[in-house]
Amino acid sequence: MLDEPTRQLCAAIAERRLTQVRLAVVAAGDHGKTALLDHLRALCTAAGLTVARFDPARADDEPVDLVLADDAHTYGEAELAALARLLGDERTGVVVAARPRPRPAGLNAVLSRLRGQILLRPLERPQVAEHLAAYGVSIELAEFVRAQTGGVPGHVHRVVTALAAVPPSERGELPPAAFGGIRQELDRAEPGVLRFLLAVEAGAGPDIDLLGGLLGRDPEGVSTVIDLARATGLFGADGTLLPITLAALRALVPAERHAAVRQRLVELQLERGAPVLRLVRPWLGKAIAGPSVAKAFEAAADEALGSDPALAARLLEAAVAAGRPAAELGARRAEAVALAGDLDGALRLADEVIAASAATGRADGARVAATALTHRGQLGRSAELLQWSGTRRSRAFAAISLIATGRRAEAERELEKAAEGDGDEPPTLLSGALSAVARGVVESVGGAPTAALSTLVSSAEMLEPVGRAVLLPDSPAALGALVALHSGELTIAEPLLERALAARTGGVTLQARHQLLLAWIAMVRGDAALAAERLNAAEEVRQPRDWLFAVGLEVGLARRTSDLTALRRIWGVACEAVIRHPVDLFSFLPFGEFAMAAARLGERDRLAPHLAQAHAVLRGLGDPPLWAASLHWSELHAAIIAERAGEAKDHAAALAACAGHGAYFTAVADAAACWLKVLAGDIDAEEVEAAAHALRGSGLWWDGARLAGQAAIRTTDRKAMVALLDCARMLQGTSAASPSPPAEGAATEDSPGAARLSDRELQVAELVLGGMTYKEVGARLFISAKTVEHHMARMRQRLGAGSRAELLAQLRELLGDRPK
Known part of the structure; x- marks a missing residue:
């Protein structure tokens, strides 16, 4: 199947329209050089020309019109010299076919005297389809055949003839008969070429140094082997092995030869400290063992941890099966399993490490176990394990857990120890970021909220480059978002969480937390649709801490949309979440929602012990305004719903005590005072509007709208009522300029x-x-x-x-x- 220019050239030679023929046909194996010479010989013979194959022994005076020299790359010096002499006879046409390599000096001399070249290209899809049709095979297989063979004519021909010989039901894969030509190529290839092919199949890539170690050759020798291999026709135009070549290598070369090449490559890579994952991954699930194999699995696991922790866990398990003591890899296996999202499995593995006195990495095992417990909401037990672990990283998170459970003095001591560090621990980017997180959390209970937020934001940015492969009990982005939510800085919280999601900080274990906090921001702003969308987008919620926030969101959305049926339905789930998750500083938001829901449903007694525990945590921290204000704000509304005026006054007074710590705290304190006046019937429309707008400015859009709306329906001043209703609609997302609903009594067309x-x-x-x-x-x-x-x-x-x-x-x- 020649292209038109080649067809016309052959016809011109046969018809003597092309004189003094001096042509080269240089192409890799199986591209049809021999077939082309056969075609040319038949064409010229039919036209009356005398055609001969090149024979060095042929007498020089024997008349011939055209000499065809095939496989000239295999000729020795004597044959190439004879071919060069033949080219001196202008009466005889010469066509020389050869592979690109090897290229001895004599062949270079011959090719340099030729005047043109016939190009042999891979077959395109229509040509493959034509070949299939000629053998009675469905042309629908044309794309399959071309993809497997790269369009190399010899491979195409053997695949098509092999397919024609099998039933149509078996034509979905390459028949073994299609490998005949490749078998011959492998049989006559020098050992270095076959080892190179097996190395490429193993994933070695074009690494000259690595291949040099495998082949035992210098760089020039390696380049020679590569050139010889590429000249076989077993590679595609992009330099990769053709699918048919890969299939043939796996079918024709014994498995032990594959394993020997792969194992040698791994040993060479380990000696160089180079990546081995691509080489080792195919060993998974195979019964191979030994110290070098175990070491290779272990090194591959380190590579996979950042991008595929589940794979890293499998590789570490394989390292143990290959002979590595389980006690030496237990902590690393636990960390990989945790990063893959299986915190229960990680906790089991980590506990085994902690319990085994001879195990290595017990400190890391304690850190992994503490992380799993944090996700379960057990921050007290988590703090104990982190303190026992004693590393700089563990002490930083111990300080955070201690703050969350109301133990400020202990937290500050752990932070001091973390700052002193261990002389053997380097001051890495990770350790610096985690220390900054701990400082930010401590600042949130003893300093200015803006300073704490600034520290947490900078630590989140510091952690972004490395955070994906780090197992974290909590992320600086999540903690920063909590501080922002408690201080009305929603415009800071939202991009902080979005960046953490994009960077996948903390891996899969923290994705749901970041999504849920984003949903919380939308809910606070009064955008119930967006909040529900983000809640649904959160990855599968598996751990109690995330579940607590997810249930809190459902409760909050039901309350804000006045869906009492949904609120009653979710309340039983909320009670279960409350029982499973002890109160800590970072869970005040959902517990605040539960307090208001409990008041609405007449279930305040059920939640009272948990709210008492929340206040105990606050007292242990010195009642920091940043964290106290939001809880008092929620309890204020719970008291209003339950019509407990005395309690409402107490919470309003507590909010008033927080007022001097920033605009947000002033806004909620003023709004609390305004609520008490509204409930007493003392409604100043301007004061209410100012308080409602201040709430909106602090991110509490829905709360602002509700204050204005409740004031509107309680005032007896119609002008004030209209103004307050307009304010409420505006804060809720509608305005007086919006199209008005039909007048009372106007007909609708929804149904008769x-x-x-x-x-x-x-x-x-x-x-x-x-x-x-x-x-x-x-x-x-x-x-x-x-x-x-x-x-x-x-x-x-x-x-x-x-x-x-x-x-x-x-x-x-x-x-x-x-x-x-």
């Missing part, structure tokens, strides 16, 4: 039955059927409970319902048919 009710009446009906009281419906829609009652009476009159039960039944039927 609904045509008798206004949009506002349908809204009221949906909320009442959802289980809300008139007071709750009014709070949701920023109208009074009396107005809700008025709407219900009008609906009963319009629908002709004889009783409230009959009205509710009609509304259920009507709204059930209404498009959502």
Whole structure:
């Protein structure tokens, strides 16, 4: 299957239109050089020309029109000299075919005297399809055949003829018969070429030094072997082994030869301190052992840990199976398993290491176990293990756990010890970042919130380059986001978490935490849709700490959308989460949501011990305003919901004591005072609006809207009510400029039955059927409970319902048919 230029050239030679033929055909093996010469001989003979194969013994005076010299790269010096003499006879045409390598000086001299070259290219898909059709094989296999062979004509021909010989049902893979030509090539290849091919198949790549060690040759000798191998036609145009070559090597070369080459490559790489993962990975699952094999698995695991910790765990397990003592790798296996997301498995492995007095890496095992316990919410036990571990890294996280459980003095001592460090521990980027995290957390309870936040943000940025492969109990981004949420700095928290997600800080174990905190930010801002979207996007929540926040989000969203049915449904799950997760400083946000939900559902007694524990943690830290304010704010609203005026005043007073520590704390303190006035009926519209806008400025959009809305439905001043309602709508994301709903009594077109009710009446009906009281419906829609009652009476009159039960039944039927 010649391309058109080559076809025309052959015809010109046969028809004597091309005189003084001096042509070269230089191509790798199996590209069709011999087939081309056969075609040319047949064409010229049919045209009456005398054609002969090159023979050094042929008499010089024997007349011939065309001499064809095949495989000239195999000629010796005498043959090449005879061919050079033949080229001196201008009466005889000469076509010389050869591989690109080897290229002895005599062949170079011959080729330099030729005047042109015939190019042999790989077959394209249409040519492969034509060949398939000629042998009665479906042309749908054309792409498969070309992908396997790279279009190399010899390989294509053997694959097509082999496919033609097997049933159609067996044509989905390469038949063994297709390897015949490659078998011959391997049989006649010099040993160095075969070892090179096996090295490439093993993944050695074009590393001259590595190949030199394998082949026992200098760089020039290695280059020679590579050139010879590439001249075989077993490689594609991009320099990689063809799929058919890989399949043939695996089928034709004994497994022990593969293993010997691969093991030697691994030994050479280990001696050089070079990567071995690509070479070692195929050994997984195979029964091979020995000290060098175990060492190779161990080195490969170190390489895989950052990008694929699950693979690293398998490699370390294989190292143990290959003979490495399990006690020496237990801590590293536990860390790899933890980074892969299996904290339960990591805790089991780490505990085995801690318990074995002869095990190495017990300090690291304690750190891994402490990490797993932190994710479970057991910060007290985590702190004990980290203190016992005693490394600089462990002491930094011990300080964080101690702060979280209210033990400030101990935390500061651990931070001092971490700063002193161990003389054997280098001051790495990681150790510096983790020390900064601990300092930031300590600053959050004893210094200015802005200073703590600044330290945590800088430590998060410092950790980004290396954080993906580091097992962390918590990330500086998550801790920084918590500080930001507790101080109203949401514009700092959000990008901080997004960067941590992009950098995959802490690996898979912290991805869900970062997602959940992003969802919390959206919820605080009043964007329930975005919060739900981020909650759903969070990776599978497996550990109690993440589950606590996920449940807290569901509770918070149900409360903010006044979905009492959903709140009741999730409350049982919330109670279970509360039991499984002890209160610590970093869990105040979900516990605050649970406090408000408990008040709404009449379950305050169930949560009281946990809130008492939260206040005990605060007292142990000296009641730091940064962490105390949010808890008092939540408890203020819980008291308001439960109609406990005395408790509400106590929490408002506590918030007032925090007011001097920043704009956020001033905003919530002012809003708390404003709430007390609103509840007492003392409503100053301007004061309420100012407090609501200050809450919005601190990130508490929904809280600001609710304050304005509740003030609106309690004031007797109509002008103030309109202004406050407009303020509430604006803070909630709508404004007075938005299109107004239809007037009372205006018909809707959702369904025939609904045509008798206004949009506002349908809204009221949906909320009442959802289980809300008139007071709750009014709070949701920023109208009074009396107005809700008025709407219900009008609906009963319009629908002709004889009783409230009959009205509710009609509304259920009507709204059930209404498009959502």
